[in-house]
Amino acid sequence: MMIKRLALATLGCLTLSSALANTPEVPDPALYRLDQLQLMQGFPPEPDxxxxxxxYLLNFPNLRWAFHHMRELRPSxxxxxxxxxxxxxxxGDDRRAEIEALSFIGPDGKTGNFADYLDGTYADATLxxxxxxxxxxxxxxGMPEQNPHILWSVTKSFTGLLATQLIHEGLLDPDAPVTRYVPELENSGWKGATVQQVLNMTADIAYNEVYGDPQxxxxxxxxxAGMAPAPHDYPGQLTLTDYLPGIAAGPGEHGRDFVYRTVHTEVLGWIVRRASNRSLAELISQRLWQPLGAEQDAYLLLDAIGTEWSGAGLNVTLRDLARFAEMLRNQGQFNGQQIVAPEVIATITAGADREAFKASGRDFMPGFSYRNQWWISHDADGSYYAMGVHGQLIHINPTTSTVxxxxxxxxxxxxxVTMPWTLKAMAALADHLR
Known part of the structure; x- marks a missing residue:
């Protein structure tokens, strides 16, 4: 029973697949304000x-507290x-009231406003x-502004950006086989796959992300990774570097279809660390956080032997995430420096095969492609996204100069659950700010 409950919770936390069938009505977020839940209050806190x-993943609303206290729960x-x-x-001018009053027709055909959108997507903080x-x-x-918040799969876009920069500098070959950098994967499903196929998640492996399946x-x-506790008698691997080599080849061929699989980014993180001879935390610090002039340290969550979660583990504050996004919008420039090469931004935003994207079953993102761990909309504004489960978001619109x-x-x-609303809200915001 414990495995089944963990499956339902953990799969919900990690999977970015097609829409849930018959999703129950979302509870009113006002009933679960962080500053009224009284979670982890008192010495010691009451058991409930x-x-x-x-x-933290089993019992909502525990995740509302956990998502900005993750280093208190997991090693980092x-x-x-x-x-x-x-x-x-x-x-600039404070336009909060104006933006929150901005109305648009949602995917349900009903008219709402931007404040409703933020409320309905359980936003903890927005900039x-x-x-x-x-x-x-x-x-x-009630979200405290000084607390770093977990980004979940937005982390993938950081890893993909760093990999693309290493490619630009000649430190990483996108056409090289994965096994050139990680020979430990010689007998895995990544044998024969290239670095670029891992970046685009078109390498085919025998790995599924399916809701509600305890297997x-x-x-x-x-x-x-240590995201979920293993039962005491669990026979499987308990570190990422033990687990990844055991994933077998898929039935298809590398490079054909895009299928979103978190473990591709864990392999990419392994490749990036080998190519740079740096940990992911060092790379983000030296190449991004320090030149950005970040306000606060960020942190990455770790498995049992100190391997960073390359696909899910980054935690940052809101304003520092905005600095990162604004740097990308400004073609890699920020804080008086060229932090990322403009060619890197161009490579990512060019997008990938939109037909290959259709294999993912993500009908709620029509016309998109996935390139180097970023979601490319191919809309008229050239907007692109980084996304994480439970509603984490970076949206960059180069045409309207909006982040x-x-x-x-x-x-x-x-x-x-949230992206259909986000697409409508971002389109309305873009039209308003043109």
Whole structure:
């Protein structure tokens, strides 16, 4: 029974598959304000108010507290901001009331406003920049602004960006076989796959992410990473580097179809660490956080032997996430520096095969492709996204010079629940700000 409960919770946390059938009505977020839940209050907290590594995914609303306290639940490694000055995040006119009143027709055919959208997607914190200036910053439902918040799969886009920069610098060959960098995968499903196929998630492996299946591979991945506790008699691998080599080849061929699989990013993280001879935390710190002039250290969650979760484990504050996104919108420039090469941004935003994307079954993202761990919309504005389960979001619209970052704790994990609303909301915001 415990395995089944963990499967339902953990699969919900990690899987970005097609929409849940007959999704129950989402509870009113006002009933679950962080500042009223009283979780982890008192010395010691009352038993029914305790959030642990074993229950933070099992019992909603525990995740509302956990998502900005993850280093208290799991081992972590600091992504240091260094000793340099904090960069200025320029401020424009406060347009919060105007933006929250912005109305649009949702995917359900009903008219709502931007405030309803944020409320309905369980936003914990939201920041919007336009023409390089902050015009909206809000911490919802009692979210403390100083707390780093887990990004879940937005982490993948950081890993993909770093890999693309290493390719630009000649430190990583996208056409090389994965096994050139990680020979430990010689007998795995990644044999014969290239680095680029891993970047685009078109390498075919025998790995599934299926809701509600207690035998799903994603649960095995979660226990290997330490996201979910393993039962005392669990016979599987309990570290990422033990687990990944055991994943077999899929029935198809490498490079044909896009299928979203978190373990591809864990392999990519392994490749990036080998190519750079640096940990992921060091790379983010040295190449991003320090030159960005971040306000606070970030951190990455770890498995039992200190391997970072390359596909899910980054935790950052809202304003620092906005600095990162604004740097990308500005072609890699921020804080008076060229932090990422403009060719890297161009490579990512060019997108990939939209026909290959259709194999993913993500009908709620029509016309998209997936390139180097980023979601490319191919819309008229050239907007692109980084996304994580439970509503984590980076949205960059180059045409309207807009950046939106959102941290969330939606009760349902799948992007199929929130993304249809996000697409409508971002289109309305773009039209309003043109």
């Amino acid at each position: 108010k305790r959030v642990t590594a074993g229950n 490694r600091a992504v240091t901001r260094g000793s340099g000055p904090v960069s200025v995040l320029p401020r 919007i920049m336009h023409n390089g200036k902050v015009i909206y910053e809000a911490y919802h439902q 799903s591979d994603v649960l095995k991945y979660a226990m290997a 939106v970052v959102r941290l969330s704790s939606h009760p349902y994990a799948s992007s199929a």
